[in-house]
Amino acid sequence: MTVQILALVGSLRSGSHNRQLAEAAVKLAPEGVDVRLYEGLAEVPFYNEDIDVEGGVPAAAARLREAASASDAVLLFTPEYNGTIPAVLKNAIDWLSRPYGTGALTDKPVAVVGTAFGQYGGVWAQDEARKAVGIAGGKVLEDVKLSIPGSVTRFADTHPADDAEVAAQLAEVVAQLHGHAGTQVAA
Template sequence: MPDNTVLVLVGSLRAASVNRQLAELAVESAPAGTTFELFDRLGELPFYNEDIDNDVVPEPVAALRAAAARAGGALVVTPEYNGSIPGVLKNAIDWLSRPWGNGALNDKPLVVIGAALGRYGGRWAHDETRKSFGIAGPRVVEDLTLSIPTGTLDGKHPRENAEVVEGLNGVIGKLVSEIG
């Protein structure tokens, strides 16, 4: 039975990514009784290929699926690349959607947030990510979102922006309340 563990996925592989900073801030801000587990191995996943999705999947895939199975929900933190989902995140969605209809995040609450250049803060990518995950099986919490234009951070860490911290804490609290 899943507990109050939240799987955290980051759609950017860059070490200094604002989205990674947001994910780390979420991990640090987890309410008492809840663990936010950052899965930091999306770059190790092979491209989804049904020929290798069998009883012995590659180890990074098995680790991702096990982390998702342990979780009661998921927080996805992603930038926007060329108006859409980063490839590494889409690949993770494909691996997590299998076996079809019985993926490790099936029916679990999932929220998508993040930051990106431009005045919309990655909303197109967030919408596409919610759509893809919604088809893949999790219960996407549509009314929970946080899209941050990176310019509003003035090059500072998200924890230094009270409005971002407040928004993130609101998302975290509502996501945790959806786990049950």
């Protein structure tokens, strides 16, 4: 049975290094794992309980929830914006947290990775994302981490998939997430 991992990227920029990192995860996924890069976070409206009503959920938010519900695990890729998580990723987490107690992230294994220009590789944003996902009901894999500093220079001429060190580390993250999701799928 193939394990489905949904990849959400917290940057909307087409040349984003975090998007490239997600593309590398898709490429490096081992046999038995399907990493799907979600398109469409830019279309999801800001979470508002007034529009999150049965029969009236905006189509973009409903598609996001369906994609997450159909996945066995979620892999978040986050840059760091002003020392924290980007709004688009936080918004996705907010939509996936509802309905309260039964949202699409409930009991689902979630890992958070990323790259940023700073010397710490976006660890503050990753910590914030883990915190939000945990409160949203996801099973945060606290031991599955990857923070890549210096993204602007490190990936100036090299795609993350072609950086041997990054590719090996990312493949290990996907393998660990697969292990957690596979255990849950078999249960």
